[in-house]
Amino acid sequence: MSGAGLLLDNALASRMLAFILRRAALIVPTFIGVTLLAFALIHLIPGDPVENLSGERGMDPARRERLLHEFGLDRPLPVQYAEYVGQVLQGRSRHVADHARAGARRNS
Numbered sequence: 001m002s003g004a005g006l007l008l009d010n011a012l013a014s015r016m017l018a019f020i021l022r023r024a025a026l027i028v029p030t031f032i033g034v035t036l037l038a039f040a041l042i043h044l045i046p047g048d049p050v051e052n053l054s055g056e057r058g059m060d061p062a063r064r065e066r067l068l069h070e071f072g073l074d075r076p077l078p079v080q081y082a083e084y085v086g087q088v089l090q091g092r093s094r095h096v097a098d099h100a101r102a103g104a105r106r107n108s
Helices: 005-026 026-045 051-056 061-071 075-087 096-107
Strands: none
Touching: 005 026, 026 075, 051 061
């Protein structure tokens, strides 16, 4: 291979590496944007998830507080978001309904 061909290969490799690094750097803001959007949409759904579990029959206030704590809904939103991101990064995506089913299996 001639010297000019080697320079072209190095220039191409350099441009390709820069392209890959730019694309990789876009992963972080995209991830933050998608998780923020999903988290916001989950919290904008009308109604209280814990009260939705009880249906029309209502729920004892002490049990409601216990469930809010168990699901982490009594924590500030930034803390809930941080825990949500941690679960997404670990591949765990548990929803209130999943917790309720697990609790029903434990109690039966």
